Structure formats: C-alpha cells, structure tokens
Amino acid sequence: MKKVMILSALLLSTSAFADERAEIMANNCTGCHGTDGVVEDSALISIAGLNAEIFIETMKNFQSNERSSTIMHNVALALSDEEIAAMAKYFEALPKGEEK
Amino acid sequence: MISRREFLSLAAAFSAIAVLPAGSFAANKAKVVVIGGGVGGSTFAKYLRRKAPDVDITIIEQNPIYIRPYGSSEVLTGHIDMSDLEVNYDALRNKYDVNVVIDRAIGLDANRQIIKTASGTEYAYDRLVVSPGIELNYEKVEGYSKELAETKAPSGWIPGPQTSLLRDQIQNMRQGGTMLIVAPPNPYRCPPGPYERGALVAEWMQKHNPTGKVIITDPKNKFTAGSNFLLGWNRLYGYNIPMEFMDGMPDDVVEHSTPGMIDWIPGKDGGTPLSFDASNMSVETEGGKIEADVINIVPPMKAGKIAQQFGLTNELGWCPVDRVTFESQKIANVHVLGDASIADAMPKSGFAANTQAKVAAYAIAHLLAGETPEQNPAFENTCYALAGSDYGFFVSAVYELREGKIAKREAPGLQDLNATQAQRRLSAVYQQAWMKSFTEDSFA
Numbered sequence: 416m417k418k419v420m421i422l423s424a425l426l427l428s429t430s431a432f433a434d435e436r437a438e439i440m441a442n443n444c445t446g447c448h449g450t451d452g453v454v455e456d457s458a459l460i461s462i463a464g465l466n467a468e469i470f471i472e473t474m475k476n477f478q479s480n481e482r483s484s485t486i487m488h489n490v491a492l493a494l495s496d497e498e499i500a501a502m503a504k505y506f507e508a509l510p511k512g513e514e515k
Numbered sequence: 516m517i518s519r520r521e522f523l524s525l526a527a528a529f530s531a532i533a534v535l536p537a538g539s540f541a542a543n544k545a546k547v548v549v550i551g552g553g554v555g556g557s558t559f560a561k562y563l564r565r566k567a568p569d570v571d572i573t574i575i576e577q578n579p580i581y582i583r584p585y586g587s588s589e590v591l592t593g594h595i596d597m598s599d600l601e602v603n604y605d606a607l608r609n610k611y612d613v614n615v616v617i618d619r620a621i622g623l624d625a626n627r628q629i630i631k632t633a634s635g636t637e638y639a640y641d642r643l644v645v646s647p648g649i650e651l652n653y654e655k656v657e658g659y660s661k662e663l664a665e666t667k668a669p670s671g672w673i674p675g676p677q678t679s680l681l682r683d684q685i686q687n688m689r690q691g692g693t694m695l696i697v698a699p700p701n702p703y704r705c706p707p708g709p710y711e712r713g714a715l716v717a718e719w720m721q722k723h724n725p726t727g728k729v730i731i732t733d734p735k736n737k738f739t740a741g742s743n744f745l746l747g748w749n750r751l752y753g754y755n756i757p758m759e760f761m762d763g764m765p766d767d768v769v770e771h772s773t774p775g776m777i778d779w780i781p782g783k784d785g786g787t788p789l790s791f792d793a794s795n796m797s798v799e800t801e802g803g804k805i806e807a808d809v810i811n812i813v814p815p816m817k818a819g820k821i822a823q824q825f826g827l828t829n830e831l832g833w834c835p836v837d838r839v840t841f842e843s844q845k846i847a848n849v850h851v852l853g854d855a856s857i858a859d860a861m862p863k864s865g866f867a868a869n870t871q872a873k874v875a876a877y878a879i880a881h882l883l884a885g886e887t888p889e890q891n892p893a894f895e896n897t898c899y900a901l902a903g904s905d906y907g908f909f910v911s912a913v914y915e916l917r918e919g920k921i922a923k924r925e926a927p928g929l930q931d932l933n934a935t936q937a938q939r940r941l942s943a944v945y946q947q948a949w950m951k952s953f954t955e956d957s958f959a
C-alpha cells in the first residue's frame with residue numbers, strides 16, 4: 416500500500432498540477448455529480464467520460480434554455496466558453512462509473 | 516483513553532519531533548491536523564489525500580457519528596428519521612487513510628504547532644485546518660438559554676436532541692395550535708433554512724393539524740430566495756404576498772380572503788424579536804407579544820467556540836482568512852473553512868464549505884510541497900430549497916476572486932419565478948438526490 420502511494424506521488428508530481436484550474440472548476444460540479452463525475456443510483460447524472468463536444472453543446476443549450484433545466488441554466492451562464500471547454504476535456508478523460 | 520503515563524511518553528515523543536520544514540515530505544511525512552469532521556473538515560481531508568498521498572492526515576472530531584445539519588428540518592415532519600442524518604467516518608479511515616480521532620480539541624500552542632485534546636493527547640502539525648461550524652449564542656435573545664433550548668424551546672440549528680424534541684413538540688401540538696419560528700439576523704448558517712422549515716411544517720399541518728399555523732418573526736426585511744418562498748407559500752398555504760414583493764410575480768398569484776397557514780413578520784412590521792418568556796411561552800417582538808404552542812428560536816451565531824478560543828475570530832465572531840489558501844489572517848499555518856470563515860459573498864452553506872475545502876486542500880498540498888498554489892480559484896454554491904415536498908427551487912452561484920475577496924459572478928442566481936410546475940417538481944427531486952450525492956462527495 417505504502418509503496419503504491421509513494422509511486423503514485425511521483426507520478427502525480429509530474430502531471431497532476433498541470434491543468435489544475437480546470438480540475439478546480441470541475442470540483443465545483445462534483446458536489447452534485449459525484450466525485451470524479453460519477454454518481455450512482457441517483458436522479459443526478461454522472462458526467463465522467465462524457466464526450467467533450469456533447470458536454471459543450473449541452474452547456475450551450477442550458478444557457479439558451481433550449482434544454483430545460485433547474486440550476487444548470489444559471490450555472491452555465493456563469494461560466495466562460497474557455498472554462499466550459501476545459502471542463503469538457505477534463506470530464507471526458509475520466510473513466511465512466513462502470514469502468515472504474 | 517490513554518493513561519497519564521502513556522500521555523507523558525507521547526508528549527515526550529512529540530517534543531522530540533522537530534517541526535518539518537515545508538517541502539521535505541519525502542523523508543519525513545508532513546502532518547496536517549483537521550479540527551472538525553463536518554462538511555468542511557471531511558471534504559478537506561478526502562481531497563487532500565487525493566492530492567497528497569504521502570501526507571499524515573488526522574481529523575479530531577468530538578462525535579463518533581456526524582449528524583448532518585443539511586436536510587435536518589425533514590426530521591420535524593417525519594419525512595426522514597434522525598438516523599437518516601447519520602454519516603460515519605468509515606470511508607475516510609479505510610479508503611483515504613485518514614486518522615479519525617474521536618476527541619475534542621481544547622488547546623493550541625501556535626508557536627510549537629501543537630493541538631491539545633480533552634483526553635490529554637497532543638498532535639503536532641505543519642498545517643492546522645479548523646472547520647468547527649457554528650456556536651449558537653442563545654443568550655443573545657433575552658430570556659433564552661442553552662438549557663431552555665434543550666428543554667422548552669429548541670433551536671435545532673445544530674442537529675441532535677433539540678431536533679427530535681422539536682419534532683415531538685410539533686407532532687404533539689394541540690389542534691389549531693401555533694408554531695413560532697424566530698429567524699436570526701445575518702450572517703447565519705443556511706440562509707433559506709428557517710423559511711424552508713416553516714413551509715415543511717405548514718405542509719405537515721395541512722394533513723395532521725389543518726387549523727394549525729406557522730408564524731415566522733424576523734429581524735430582517737428580506738431573505739434568500741424570498742420571492743420564490745413567498746410565491747410557493749401563496750400557492751400552497753394561502754399566504755398573501757406583500758405589495759413590495761409583487762414585482763415579477765406570475766399571473767396566477769391569488770389574493771386570499773382568509774389568513775393563510777403561514778405568516779412572515781419582517782423587521783419593518785415589528786418582527787424583530789426582543790425577548791423570550793419561557794413561563795407563558797411567548798416572544799416579545801418590536802410589534803408586540805406573540806404566544807405560541809411551539810417556539811423554535813434560531814439565535815444569532817458565531818464561529819464554533821474553538822475558533823474563538825484559539826483567537827481566530829474578529830470582533831464580530833467570524834474568522835478572517837486569505838481567500839486563496841484559507842489561511843487565517845490571525846495565526847500562521849492555521850486555516851479556517853466552512854461556516855466559521857469569512858468568505859465574503861459566499862453563504863454559510865454545506866456546498867460552500869465543500870468547495871472551499873477542495874480549494875484549500877489543493878492549496879495546502881502545494882504549500883507542503885514548497886510550491887505556489889493556484890492564485891485564481893473558483894467556488895460554487897448550490898442550495899435547493901423546498902416550499903413543499905413536491906415544490907422546490909434553488910439558489911446557485913459561481914464565485915471568483917476579485918481584489919482579494921470572493922465575489923459572485925454575474926449570472927441569474929435564483930429559479931425563475933415563471934418556472935413551470937415540472938421544473939419546481941424536478942428541483943424537489945434533485946434536492947433529495949443531492950442529499951445523497953453531496954454526502955458521498957464530502958465523506959465517502
């Protein structure tokens with residue numbers, strides 16, 4: 416266990432902080448959509464592994480109300496295009512729930 | 516429990532350990548001690564572990580099981596049981612290798628960077644994180660006290676025996692009785708909370724005590740998501756919306772000819788509470804005396820007591836912090852999260868505590884590694900609230916740093932007053948789902 420941890424610490428130190436801002440933004444989603452974007456047995460959906468283009472399009476549709484929502488209209492309007500694109504990329508790279 | 520001899524040898528062991536310089540955690544593990552295993556403390560420990568696999572993390576928490584405050588008003592109507600509020604520390608211990616100690620922090624030696632607990636143990640830290648929640652200032656309402664809150668007029672703002680006492684009082688109230696809620700002044704934990712509680716009790720009364728009534732007396736003239744609440748109360752409980760809140764209301768608002776089941780008395784109409792009289796169960800307000808069968812007082816509050824004792828609070832009782840790292844502006848290497856901290860535009864909510872904790876965890880991981888934290892963090896708050904079990908809405912906002920303070924980004928922050936019935940119902944569904952997914956993100 417300890418060895419694994421030290422090894423992962425080394426791996427992390429090279430890459431983990433690379434795109435930290437996207438990760439910090441994405442962490443604001445996970446209070447509803449689950450740690451690493453995975454939530455099980457819930458009315459709320461997992462967003463891990465979502466295709467980045469679909470993520471972006473969905474956020475655009477939330478902004479315009481083309482897709483009806485509750486909070487997501489407001490949240491999407493509070494984010495910039497670059498932030499949405501960075502979060503889309505971040506979540507796309509995460510394994511879906513069943514793959515974990 | 517440890518014996519005095521064990522304690523002495525422990526203390527000796529601790530004083531023998533030199534405090535680690537930042538950035539040296541490869542050889543000797545850096546030590547992070549967290550006081551309070553609530554939303555802020557637990558989310559912090561979990562997310563720090565994900566960033567810093569090799570740091571020694573200890574949570575000192577006084578209760579073996581966390582009773583979550585969010586959702587606790589649902590106990591009052593029997594929608595959930597007290598036991599449904601319970602959250603354990605199994606995942607933090609087993610999955611995230613966090614040393615969760617059940618003990619009470621009582622002392623801080625900021626020079627030697629050591630925390631002392633009620634059992635007599637000492638914990639050395641490189642970074643201390645304090646997330647103790649709130650202290651209720653019962654005495655700020657004349658005639659009210661902790662003892663009366665535990666026996667006669669519960670507050671139930673830190674969930675526990677007062678919550679079940681309040682539930683029993685509501686459910687055993689005489690037919691046609693009145694529940695009086697005394698709302699607190701700003702700032703306080705969970706801004707929509709007192710109004711949601713009133714609505715849930717009114718809904719329960721429609722079934723079980725149809726001639727009963729809820730009165731909310733308030734020192735304030737407006738409150739979070741106020742228009743959404745007033746509209747919901749109009750639709751569900753026969754409440755008449757005051758003229759000054761009619762702007763933007765949908766066409767179906769009805770002017771009721773009889774008094775509704777719920778009434779709200781703002782400060783400008785005499786709602787400011789002055790004193791509580793336990794012997795005849797009444798509250799004196801600026802507008803006169805209100806008698807009630809059940810009295811629920813949410814008193815003014817401050818940062819959790821331990822934050823005050825440690826000297827982390829300002830003259831108003833809250834903790835000033837750096838908004839990037841949440842490091843105290845009073846004591847170096849000590850960080851304050853959650854309700855206790857001053858987070859400018861962010862409300863004192865569980866969601867806020869959760870996103871602050873994540874930002875602080877990343878910042879502290881960098882600091883321990885001798886690096887500079889991300890200087891441009893972002894936070895969020897989302898609180899679903901209910902006017903009835905099928906009638907929800909929300910407040911939501913994204914926050915960023917502006918001139919060293921946490922500011923709300925320009926965007927709508929509330930549910931549209933013209934939301935459809937389906938959206939109201941969906942908000943209520945998501946409110947329930949959030950209780951679970953949020954608890955998992957914070958504790959599991």
Ligand SMILES: Cc1cc2nc3c(=O)[nH]c(=O)nc-3n(C[C@H](O)[C@H](O)[C@H](O)COP(=O)(O)OP(=O)(O)OC[C@H]3O[C@@H](n4cnc5c(N)ncnc54)[C@H](O)[C@@H]3O)c2cc1C
Pocket residue numbers: 550551552553554555556575576577578581583584585586587588618619620621646647648649671672673704705708819820821852853854855863864865866867868897898899
């Ligand atoms: C009725 C109600 C409804 C709410 N609804 C919502 C909601 O819908 N959404 C939302 O986001 N928020 C909601 N909240 C608010 C939310 O619960 C709090 O904002 C959140 O719990 C704050 O987290 P915290 O870490 O600051 O404090 P807490 O979660 O209270 O944790 C503090 C912990 O510190 C421990 N502690 C304190 N002092 C010591 C000591 N000296 N030694 C050891 N341990 C100590 C305590 O035992 C406690 O476990 C609600 C609150 C109430 C009362």
